[in-house]
Amino acid sequence: MKKIIFAVTLSIFILCSNSTAKDNNNNLKKNKEKAIATAMEITSLRSTLARESVLNNTKITGKTFKAVCGKVGKRVKAISKEEGFKIRHAAIKNRNPANAATTGEVNLIQKISNNKKTQPIEDIVTIEDKRYHRITAPIFVERACLACHGDKDTRPDFIKKKYPEDKAYGFKEGDLRGIISISFPIALPMEESPNP
Template sequence: MLKRIMQTAGVVVLLVAVAGCSSPKQSGNAQSAKEKYLANARTIATGFQKELSSVLKKHLLAGGPAEAIAVCADTAQELTRAFGESRGATIRRVTSKPRNPADAPDDFEKAILEEFADLKQEGRLTAKSEYFEIVEIDGKKIARYLKPLTVVPVCLKCHGQNLSPEVTSLLKERYPSDKAVGYKTGDLRGAISIMIDVE
């Protein structure tokens, strides 16, 4: 996996931590710093997912998919940006099949999304799957964390195989190059991607 990431993204890998396996060579300090960033990224990802899902549910209940699509289209990017900023992080939602072109992955994210897709295919993607690494880009250390997002039934209204005519036309209007349809429950939809500057 690492080799592939280095080739694809050209990043310098300083510390590597795939959850649950630690290198005995790392000093105690490096280890605890790494764990601190990992714990922080996990907390941010969980909080962000909760926040988005509560906004989605609220508007689906209040005005159905039409209202939820309008709200999502108008606010998802800003909500994501602001949620990250208030926690000292950069958050993105990334996917190999973006609805909003702004959610296309960078090379690093693309490599990890491919790893998640491989795990999924092998039946090894679980609720605990995640990826964490501290990379160095232009002399700056950055903690990068990705958490897979899988499709649950509520997502099918707007990302599924049989969309209502209303949803189809609303999506066409807002997202003429939408690729984020045709999913089934359990599919890998994408990932939450978090970047935190390492002090």
């Protein structure tokens, strides 16, 4: 009898842990797809807005910026909240000091640029002691971006004033401008015991 109970308990345990592993796999797949879709949505939103407001507008002001990157920033905030994603823009030649690439990000940017990679890269990172799955996608420069990321001297005045440490100029169409990364927490397959 004891043997039967043991066998049944063991089977239930195996079945349950299997389904947890399956759930985790499904969740990972869903999160990855969502993260890649988010990177594409944000990048194409910026490019559509830039095309709409820059190519029709001769004078580029702080208002144009709000209509392009301001809207992108709002969408980034909304998705981060909805999905629990950490979304980050980074560049070696950055404009906002908060977007200066970290050592890890510099490596990713170089990897993308050396291999002319356009597909997202996946890796695992630890942020504030928590492990995350990270999806990183490249952002390329288009003609509409040059109004603000082209020649150093022709940058709009509001940019020269607001970003004295600006490095995000001198780009050409097709150049790698930087990266967007989307990170989501890794689901552990099982609870970890606090003591070995």
